[in-house]
Amino acid sequence: MSRRKETPVYAFIRRGNGLFPEMDYDSRALDGIAQGQKVQLLLKEWRNVERLRAYWAMLHDVVAATGANRLTAERLHEVAKLQNGCVDVILLPNGTPVAVPSSIALDKMSEPEFVAFFQKVEEWLSETYGYQPRERNAA
Secondary structure (H helix, E strand, C coil), rough: CCCCCCCCCEEEEEEECCECCCCHHHHHCCEEECCCCCCCCCCCCCCCHHHHHHHHHHHHHHHHHHHHHCCHHHHHHHHHHCCCCCEEEECCCCCEEEEEEECCCCCCHHHHHHHHHHHHHHHHHHHHHHHHHHHHHHH
Protein backbone atom coordinates (compact mmCIF):
# COMPACT_ATOMS: atom_id res chain seq x y z
CA MET A 1 0.00 0.00 0.00
CA SER A 2 1.48 3.32 -0.98
CA ARG A 3 1.19 6.36 1.23
CA ARG A 4 -0.72 9.32 -0.10
CA LYS A 5 1.57 12.26 -0.71
CA GLU A 6 0.87 15.03 1.78
CA THR A 7 0.14 18.50 0.45
CA PRO A 8 2.74 21.02 1.63
CA VAL A 9 1.56 23.76 3.96
CA TYR A 10 2.61 27.32 3.21
CA ALA A 11 2.31 30.30 5.57
CA PHE A 12 1.19 33.72 4.44
CA ILE A 13 0.64 36.80 6.60
CA ARG A 14 -2.22 39.18 5.99
CA ARG A 15 -1.35 42.87 5.60
CA GLY A 16 -4.35 44.94 4.59
CA ASN A 17 -6.01 43.07 1.75
CA GLY A 18 -2.85 41.28 0.68
CA LEU A 19 -1.28 37.96 1.66
CA PHE A 20 2.51 37.89 1.90
CA PRO A 21 4.76 34.82 2.20
CA GLU A 22 6.22 34.39 5.67
CA MET A 23 9.53 32.84 4.52
CA ASP A 24 11.43 32.08 1.31
CA TYR A 25 10.00 28.54 1.37
CA ASP A 26 6.49 29.99 1.27
CA SER A 27 7.45 32.44 -1.47
CA ARG A 28 8.69 29.58 -3.66
CA ALA A 29 5.16 28.16 -3.57
CA LEU A 30 4.30 30.95 -6.00
CA ASP A 31 6.98 29.93 -8.51
CA GLY A 32 5.35 29.02 -11.80
CA ILE A 33 2.20 31.00 -11.11
CA ALA A 34 1.86 33.87 -13.56
CA GLN A 35 1.02 37.40 -12.39
CA GLY A 36 -2.74 37.84 -12.52
CA GLN A 37 -3.35 34.07 -12.56
CA LYS A 38 -6.28 32.97 -10.41
CA VAL A 39 -5.42 30.43 -7.68
CA GLN A 40 -7.42 28.52 -5.10
CA LEU A 41 -6.59 28.84 -1.39
CA LEU A 42 -7.71 26.86 1.62
CA LEU A 43 -7.69 29.43 4.42
CA LYS A 44 -6.99 28.11 7.90
CA GLU A 45 -5.85 29.96 10.98
CA TRP A 46 -2.51 28.80 12.25
CA ARG A 47 -2.74 26.95 15.55
CA ASN A 48 -1.31 28.56 18.66
CA VAL A 49 1.65 26.34 19.57
CA GLU A 50 2.07 28.08 22.94
CA ARG A 51 -1.49 27.08 23.87
CA LEU A 52 -0.74 23.49 22.89
CA ARG A 53 2.37 23.58 25.11
CA ALA A 54 0.26 24.97 27.96
CA TYR A 55 -2.19 22.10 27.52
CA TRP A 56 0.58 19.52 27.81
CA ALA A 57 2.14 21.36 30.77
CA MET A 58 -1.26 21.23 32.48
CA LEU A 59 -1.48 17.45 31.99
CA HIS A 60 2.05 16.97 33.34
CA ASP A 61 1.22 19.21 36.33
CA VAL A 62 -1.86 17.15 37.16
CA VAL A 63 0.09 13.90 36.96
CA ALA A 64 2.91 15.29 39.12
CA ALA A 65 0.56 16.76 41.73
CA THR A 66 -2.06 14.02 41.98
CA GLY A 67 -0.69 10.86 40.42
CA ALA A 68 -3.83 10.87 38.24
CA ASN A 69 -4.59 7.23 39.07
CA ARG A 70 -1.06 6.29 37.96
CA LEU A 71 -1.63 7.62 34.44
CA THR A 72 1.10 9.26 32.41
CA ALA A 73 0.39 12.65 30.85
CA GLU A 74 -0.03 10.87 27.51
CA ARG A 75 -2.60 8.45 28.93
CA LEU A 76 -4.36 11.24 30.81
CA HIS A 77 -4.61 13.02 27.45
CA GLU A 78 -6.38 10.01 25.92
CA VAL A 79 -8.80 9.80 28.89
CA ALA A 80 -9.42 13.56 28.72
CA LYS A 81 -10.35 13.27 25.04
CA LEU A 82 -12.79 10.44 25.79
CA GLN A 83 -14.32 12.28 28.74
CA ASN A 84 -14.71 15.56 26.87
CA GLY A 85 -16.19 14.54 23.55
CA CYS A 86 -13.07 14.52 21.42
CA VAL A 87 -13.94 11.17 19.87
CA ASP A 88 -14.58 9.36 16.64
CA VAL A 89 -17.28 6.69 16.71
CA ILE A 90 -16.46 3.52 14.84
CA LEU A 91 -18.56 0.44 14.27
CA LEU A 92 -17.21 -2.96 15.20
CA PRO A 93 -17.90 -5.80 12.75
CA ASN A 94 -20.90 -6.82 14.90
CA GLY A 95 -22.36 -3.31 14.55
CA THR A 96 -21.50 -2.13 18.07
CA PRO A 97 -20.48 1.54 18.12
CA VAL A 98 -17.28 2.33 20.01
CA ALA A 99 -15.85 5.76 20.81
CA VAL A 100 -12.12 6.13 20.23
CA PRO A 101 -10.09 9.26 21.01
CA SER A 102 -9.71 11.53 17.99
CA SER A 103 -6.75 13.73 17.19
CA ILE A 104 -6.00 17.24 18.43
CA ALA A 105 -3.08 17.52 16.01
CA LEU A 106 -2.41 20.95 14.58
CA ASP A 107 -3.79 19.92 11.20
CA LYS A 108 -6.81 18.04 12.59
CA MET A 109 -8.42 20.58 14.93
CA SER A 110 -8.96 24.28 14.35
CA GLU A 111 -7.75 26.84 16.88
CA PRO A 112 -11.30 27.72 18.07
CA GLU A 113 -12.06 24.01 18.49
CA PHE A 114 -8.87 23.53 20.48
CA VAL A 115 -9.63 26.52 22.74
CA ALA A 116 -13.05 25.03 23.56
CA PHE A 117 -11.52 21.58 24.13
CA PHE A 118 -8.77 23.01 26.37
CA GLN A 119 -11.36 24.81 28.50
CA LYS A 120 -13.49 21.67 28.84
CA VAL A 121 -10.48 19.59 29.84
CA GLU A 122 -9.33 22.21 32.33
CA GLU A 123 -12.78 22.15 33.97
CA TRP A 124 -12.88 18.35 33.93
CA LEU A 125 -9.41 18.15 35.53
CA SER A 126 -10.57 20.58 38.21
CA GLU A 127 -13.66 18.49 39.00
CA THR A 128 -11.92 15.12 38.75
CA TYR A 129 -8.46 15.79 40.23
CA GLY A 130 -8.84 19.14 41.99
CA TYR A 131 -6.57 20.84 39.46
CA GLN A 132 -6.34 24.62 39.73
CA PRO A 133 -4.87 26.56 36.80
CA ARG A 134 -1.61 28.42 37.47
CA GLU A 135 -3.33 31.83 37.25
CA ARG A 136 -5.60 30.92 40.18
CA ASN A 137 -2.64 29.60 42.16
CA ALA A 138 -0.77 32.88 41.70
CA ALA A 139 -3.73 34.93 42.99
